[in-house]
Amino acid sequence: MTNIENPKVKIKARNMTVHYGDAQALHGIDLDLNANEVTALIGPSGCGKSTFLRCINRMNDVIDGCRVGGSLSIDEQDVYDAAVDVVELRARVGMVFQKPNPFPKSIYDNVAYGPRIHGMAQDRASLDALVERSLKRAGLWQEVKDRLSASGTSLSGGQQQRLCIARAIAVNPDIVLMDEPCSALDPIATAVIEELMEELRRDYTIVIVTHSMQQAARISQRTAYFHLGDLVEHGQTETIFTTPQHQQTEAYISGKIG
Amino acid sequence: MSTSFLLICLFGLGGFSYFFGRRRIGALTRAARVKQHSRDVYHGSFVALCAVGVPLIVLLAWAGLSPLLLDAMLEDFLRRQSPDLSLGEMGVAMAKVKAYFSGALPEAFTGELIRSGSAYFAELRSASNQARSVAITLLALGGLAFGLSKLAPRFTARPAVERVFNAAMMMASAIAILTTIGIVLSLIFETLRFFDKVPVMDFLFGLSWSPQIAMRADQIGGAGAFGAIPLFAGTMMITFIAMLVAVPIGLMSAIYLSEYANPRLRGIAKPGIEILAGVPTVVYGFFAALMVAPFLRDSGADIGLALSSESALAAGLVMGIMIIPFISSLSDDVINAVPQTLRDGAAALGATQSETIRQVVLPAALPGIVSAILLAISRAIGETMIVVMAAGVAANLTANPFESVTTVTVQIVMLLVGDQEFDSAKTLAAFALGLVLFLITLMLNVVALYVVNRFREQYD
Numbered sequence: 001m002t003n004i005e006n007p008k009v010k011i012k013a014r015n016m017t018v019h020y021g022d023a024q025a026l027h028g029i030d031l032d033l034n035a036n037e038v039t040a041l042i043g044p045s046g047c048g049k050s051t052f053l054r055c056i057n058r059m060n061d062v063i064d065g066c067r068v069g070g071s072l073s074i075d076e077q078d079v080y081d082a083a084v085d086v087v088e089l090r091a092r093v094g095m096v097f098q099k100p101n102p103f104p105k106s107i108y109d110n111v112a113y114g115p116r117i118h119g120m121a122q123d124r125a126s127l128d129a130l131v132e133r134s135l136k137r138a139g140l141w142q143e144v145k146d147r148l149s150a151s152g153t154s155l156s157g158g159q160q161q162r163l164c165i166a167r168a169i170a171v172n173p174d175i176v177l178m179d180e181p182c183s184a185l186d187p188i189a190t191a192v193i194e195e196l197m198e199e200l201r202r203d204y205t206i207v208i209v210t211h212s213m214q215q216a217a218r219i220s221q222r223t224a225y226f227h228l229g230d231l232v233e234h235g236q237t238e239t240i241f242t243t244p245q246h247q248q249t250e251a252y253i254s255g256k257i258g
Numbered sequence: 259m260s261t262s263f264l265l266i267c268l269f270g271l272g273g274f275s276y277f278f279g280r281r282r283i284g285a286l287t288r289a290a291r292v293k294q295h296s297r298d299v300y301h302g303s304f305v306a307l308c309a310v311g312v313p314l315i316v317l318l319a320w321a322g323l324s325p326l327l328l329d330a331m332l333e334d335f336l337r338r339q340s341p342d343l344s345l346g347e348m349g350v351a352m353a354k355v356k357a358y359f360s361g362a363l364p365e366a367f368t369g370e371l372i373r374s375g376s377a378y379f380a381e382l383r384s385a386s387n388q389a390r391s392v393a394i395t396l397l398a399l400g401g402l403a404f405g406l407s408k409l410a411p412r413f414t415a416r417p418a419v420e421r422v423f424n425a426a427m428m429m430a431s432a433i434a435i436l437t438t439i440g441i442v443l444s445l446i447f448e449t450l451r452f453f454d455k456v457p458v459m460d461f462l463f464g465l466s467w468s469p470q471i472a473m474r475a476d477q478i479g480g481a482g483a484f485g486a487i488p489l490f491a492g493t494m495m496i497t498f499i500a501m502l503v504a505v506p507i508g509l510m511s512a513i514y515l516s517e518y519a520n521p522r523l524r525g526i527a528k529p530g531i532e533i534l535a536g537v538p539t540v541v542y543g544f545f546a547a548l549m550v551a552p553f554l555r556d557s558g559a560d561i562g563l564a565l566s567s568e569s570a571l572a573a574g575l576v577m578g579i580m581i582i583p584f585i586s587s588l589s590d591d592v593i594n595a596v597p598q599t600l601r602d603g604a605a606a607l608g609a610t611q612s613e614t615i616r617q618v619v620l621p622a623a624l625p626g627i628v629s630a631i632l633l634a635i636s637r638a639i640g641e642t643m644i645v646v647m648a649a650g651v652a653a654n655l656t657a658n659p660f661e662s663v664t665t666v667t668v669q670i671v672m673l674l675v676g677d678q679e680f681d682s683a684k685t686l687a688a689f690a691l692g693l694v695l696f697l698i699t700l701m702l703n704v705v706a707l708y709v710v711n712r713f714r715e716q717y718d
Contacts, residue, residue: 097599097603103618105621168607
């Protein structure tokens, strides 16, 4: 685990711009995200935080009329380089979505989906082990170990979201992106997932978009505040929440805007 | 009074009642100085519905039932006039009486019985008409009086009108259902009559189909064979060929349209494919008979295959083309209904687009696709025109798609075209075929519904 005072930069964004058609969603973002930390992206709706998140695994590519400029590198390797294989990139950068989106397959097949398409398990036994390990890490194993063949969609909302986390970490990514992963969940399920993030931080770099100030304060080491497509302020979470440099940030955090 | 005059009167009365009701409730409310429960519109509508509703229903019922009653009375009259008429002669006499009454039959062809019957029939008709006019008038005026008597500022006219509309919608759906039940019942009864003449087992499992009936008792070769197996085999083969064409093409074009095509192309291509569904089947029929079948025969000859110029292959191919829009359009809808979040989820795991489609989107859409295919099969089984024109009418029991075969629907047409007695085995066989066909398509539809309900994922 890297020391928080002396972190290793994992993701480096320089002058990132994103246009959707004629509308500019990001205006030149410069941001470093550190390995083995949870970075929270906060800001009012439409501020570009989700757009930035989706730049990291190039999920914006699938949106019609979306253009990305600037550079974004992971471990010093440019993600938008023409030689980069998007499929491989996304295997390294997992993603958990706002709404739990388990595939209409069994719990087992949901988790095994990624390893299968990437050929990560040589035989059934190692795939079984991988599925079990992923479900355990996502804190879901105890609840589902007796019904792995049940449909993933039969689980409760919180369980579904943990299943999606298990599915994302089953391909053993370096980075896990989370786009408001708890917004559709009740406080108890949220608490379970927040604990999980703290746990996952040891192995992964986590970037989370959240609308909950308390959540950002609880779980993240660093926080970046976005507003209208600009990165207003970023730094250690404690600093941002106690002594924000910008008046705008303070207004948002204290609930005056947003 | 004639029916049309009665109808016009009723509508006139309805309009009058509406406006009268509105004015009356206005006056009542002003006098009572309380808050009116329902708006004027509802009071007016209530009065109009009271005045017109019941008479309209009675008018309809009268139109349906009075001919039956009149016929029974006429038959009774004729029977009294000449008690020794046979059943057939009675039928002829009744028809003649009505023809003479309406002026279609010259007097020269009638006798004493027909003329007296006609006079009696005329009497009956006018009595019935008078009774109807009186009944309708009384009911309409009574309804109007009832409606007006109900009007009061606190009268709940709005829910009352609501109930009437509710009942009207219910009646409309009841008509659809009752008609279906009626059709099925008539199929069943005629089928039972058919099975009096031909054993069930011979029909269901007989291997030979040659539906002729003896004109004379001693006719050689007059005994028909009513084995339905060749017909169902032909139907299945043509349907199968059609599905071989339609399922891959339809499904792949649906996938292309919903997953790959850009919105502009999709906007043009989807209606384009749906035009196929609008082509009359008879057009497909002559396309099959005049272009596809000769083409197949000639190209078959080139490679040394003997194809008859009417073949199951030609009919099946063209029917497949006809079915494509059913499959592609319905599948396109269900594929589009698969939530984008599932595609994003697969993409975020590093799945390529075709992996996402094969492993996530199609499994999620599968119930809908299966039901689309089953509906298309029902459609193919019921298709007649293409087969008549391209596959022929010879009931061959063969598994060779290059030969001429025939289908159930084609034979139903063949059985009912031409002159024969209505209660001959030949005619009744059509009902039996129709019933079996109906049961098969019903089963397919039930399976389709079951598949959709059983395997549908609820995406909220």
